[in-house]
Amino acid sequence: MSPRADQDVDDLVARARAGETRAVARLVSMVEDAAPQLREVMAALAPHAGHAHVVGITGPPGVGKSTTTSALVTELRAAGRRIGVLAVDPSSPFSGGALLGDRVRMQDHATDPGVFIRSMASRGHLGGLSWTTPQAMRVLDAAGFDTVIVETVGVGQSEVEIAALADTTLVLMAPGLGDGVQAAKAGILEIGDIYVVNKADRDGAEQVRRELRSMIALGDRPEGHWKPPIVLTVAPAGRGLDEVVAELGRHRAWLEETGELARRRIRRAREEIEAIAVAGLRAHWEGVSGHDDLDALAQAVVAGEKDPYAAADELLS
Amino acid sequence: MSPRADQDVDDLVARARAGETRAVARLVSMVEDAAPQLREVMAALAPHAGHAHVVGITGPPGVGKSTTTSALVTELRAAGRRIGVLAVDPSSPFSGGALLGDRVRMQDHATDPGVFIRSMASRGHLGGLSWTTPQAMRVLDAAGFDTVIVETVGVGQSEVEIAALADTTLVLMAPGLGDGVQAAKAGILEIGDIYVVNKADRDGAEQVRRELRSMIALGDRPEGHWKPPIVLTVAPAGRGLDEVVAELGRHRAWLEETGELARRRIRRAREEIEAIAVAGLRAHWEGVSGHDDLDALAQAVVAGEKDPYAAADELLS
Numbered sequence: 001m002s003p004r005a006d007q008d009v010d011d012l013v014a015r016a017r018a019g020e021t022r023a024v025a026r027l028v029s030m031v032e033d034a035a036p037q038l039r040e041v042m043a044a045l046a047p048h049a050g051h052a053h054v055v056g057i058t059g060p061p062g063v064g065k066s067t068t069t070s071a072l073v074t075e076l077r078a079a080g081r082r083i084g085v086l087a088v089d090p091s092s093p094f095s096g097g098a099l100l101g102d103r104v105r106m107q108d109h110a111t112d113p114g115v116f117i118r119s120m121a122s123r124g125h126l127g128g129l130s131w132t133t134p135q136a137m138r139v140l141d142a143a144g145f146d147t148v149i150v151e152t153v154g155v156g157q158s159e160v161e162i163a164a165l166a167d168t169t170l171v172l173m174a175p176g177l178g179d180g181v182q183a184a185k186a187g188i189l190e191i192g193d194i195y196v197v198n199k200a201d202r203d204g205a206e207q208v209r210r211e212l213r214s215m216i217a218l219g220d221r222p223e224g225h226w227k228p229p230i231v232l233t234v235a236p237a238g239r240g241l242d243e244v245v246a247e248l249g250r251h252r253a254w255l256e257e258t259g260e261l262a263r264r265r266i267r268r269a270r271e272e273i274e275a276i277a278v279a280g281l282r283a284h285w286e287g288v289s290g291h292d293d294l295d296a297l298a299q300a301v302v303a304g305e306k307d308p309y310a311a312a313d314e315l316l317s
Numbered sequence: 318m319s320p321r322a323d324q325d326v327d328d329l330v331a332r333a334r335a336g337e338t339r340a341v342a343r344l345v346s347m348v349e350d351a352a353p354q355l356r357e358v359m360a361a362l363a364p365h366a367g368h369a370h371v372v373g374i375t376g377p378p379g380v381g382k383s384t385t386t387s388a389l390v391t392e393l394r395a396a397g398r399r400i401g402v403l404a405v406d407p408s409s410p411f412s413g414g415a416l417l418g419d420r421v422r423m424q425d426h427a428t429d430p431g432v433f434i435r436s437m438a439s440r441g442h443l444g445g446l447s448w449t450t451p452q453a454m455r456v457l458d459a460a461g462f463d464t465v466i467v468e469t470v471g472v473g474q475s476e477v478e479i480a481a482l483a484d485t486t487l488v489l490m491a492p493g494l495g496d497g498v499q500a501a502k503a504g505i506l507e508i509g510d511i512y513v514v515n516k517a518d519r520d521g522a523e524q525v526r527r528e529l530r531s532m533i534a535l536g537d538r539p540e541g542h543w544k545p546p547i548v549l550t551v552a553p554a555g556r557g558l559d560e561v562v563a564e565l566g567r568h569r570a571w572l573e574e575t576g577e578l579a580r581r582r583i584r585r586a587r588e589e590i591e592a593i594a595v596a597g598l599r600a601h602w603e604g605v606s607g608h609d610d611l612d613a614l615a616q617a618v619v620a621g622e623k624d625p626y627a628a629a630d631e632l633l634s
Contacts, residue, residue, distance in 0.1 A: 039626045046624035135625075262619065269615035269625065274602060276629035278595050285591060298586035302579065307363035308452075308586065309356045312593035 056166030084140030175204030373483030401457030492521030
């Protein structure tokens with residue numbers, strides 16, 4: 001690394017922390033592109049991270065995630081907070097900028113320098129949320145955003161992964177979604193810190209609330225553990241969002257009082273470190289080193305001369 | 318490993334290869350449960366694997382995947398082949414036996430000893446298809462099934478992952494699915510070796526075929542490369558399935574003639590070896606060794622004393 005690049009990184013981080021949107025955007029792009037300076041960027045950001053409240057928002061298709069996120073941003077902005085939003089689309093391994101239609105609803109905030117919004121496609125080698133997501137969160141956190149929202153559609157395992165990344169996970173439901181909600185419930189029960197029944201002006205909202213309440217009551221929680229509240233909202237009208245913000249604050253306070261915040265963040269850091277280590281090993285194994293042991297092992301497995309466990313042992317040794 | 322366990326494994330493998338369904342089921346369960354004897358099982362199976370034609374079947378929800386798979390099994394059985402089916406549900410990280418409703422349609426084959434059917438939930442740590450899927454495929458292959466079908470719904474990245482596992486990938490479409498199909502197209506275009514327009518007796522089937530044909534025509538294929546055919550089917554009536562079987566044979570022959578079969582299988586073995594190596598490393602890092610370096614590193618990252626790249630370097634060293 002040249003002294004020049006080092007200066008550039010320090011300058012960029014300083015400008016991002018001073019609130020310059022373009023510098024933040026550049027840093028997130030460096031994460032997405034796995035830029036060579038990424039290690040320097042992360043080293044420069046490390047002392048500044050850890051202050052933001054990371055909020056995950058998920059739910060089945062059609063519940064109004066983008067509209068709710070947008071309304072939540074409006075509410076948090078009214079309280080003077082700076083907000084970073086990462087909209088992650090795990091269903092688009094090929095396209096770079098996904099869900100653009102949905103993102104349009106977020107344009108209310110496009111000219112507000114206190115709001116940073118970025119769509120990220122999930123391009124992770126192993127599916128689900130990209131390994132870049134935690135690093136982009138880290139950029140926004142260190143850049144001084146008070147709340148970092150990570151929004152993703154609840155399909156596959158992405159809702160479980162988002163819960164692993166967030167301090168507080170907000171699960172959205174809505175009436176009239178039919179089987180999708182039923183199917184989503186099993187997974188969703190385990191991950192929500194706050195449940196939101198959106199489209200609460202429609203028929204069936206009360207029933208969705210009742211169903212959620214009895215499922216939460218069934219959950220086996222130790223004494224003193226967080227009991228997820230249920231909030232009814234009408235996102236386009238901003239209705240109920242003040243209550244969502246209040247519950248976010250209450251949950252954050254609970255996380256701090258009980259030490260759960262530190263536990264969640266250590267768990268998250270463990271996974272982040274592991275993911276980086278694994279990505280590094282894969283790059284090494286896949287012949288970046290010029291010496292392609294993995295290919296020879298794979299040929300032996302295909303020929304039936306070795307089983308994959310024996311091959312994995314050799315790869316690691 | 319005791320001599321006893323060794324005998325058990327050899328016996329089990331021998332019985333599976335002799336066509337005993339219960340022995341096959343037991344071996345697949347050992348894969349699913351990550352049984353301690355799994356290494357012995359894989360070592361015993363290794364010399365016998367590599368003969369089956371591995372066919373991936375995917376497509377958006379509602380195209381009739383289970384019905385088509387069932388009809389394909391009937392057609393292949395009529396030709397005297399032994400068929401193994403793995404139905405993988407990537408949307409169920411929590412539940413063990415998923416999609417049971419769909420599986421009911423496969424019960425036509427429940428009493429046929431030449432057909433083995435198993436539903437697998439995807440419980441992989443990193444989302445998408447479970448790392449157990451390739452190993453279950455290996456069991457069926459080594460047990461002597463002529464065709465191993467892996468069926469999964471095309472959501473998230475599972476359709477991309479199934480294409481990476483299969484020799485031949487069959488992508489199902491159907492008329493009248495609306496936006497789901499549109500959304501699926503980008504990913505699907507890159508992975509299909511054979512396209513099937515199911516429900517071909519319905520309005521709009523011809524239009525789906527035309528759309529697929531123009532998309533295939535747009536694809537940039539080198540000289541001599543496989544041009545995916547489009548087959549129209551009505552699965553419950555068995556219509557068109559003979560043509561699907563013919564195209565499967567044609568593709569398999571093409572794979573062998575061009576050396577593409579070996580290339581695909583080496584790629585698959587590479588990923589399988591890597592996944593096992595990574596799972597082993599994770600288990601080691603996550604404190605199975607009793608010495609939890611990862612936790613100390615995670616705490617340093619949370620405290621802002623280290624960045625995750627530096628922590629990953631330490632973990633690997």
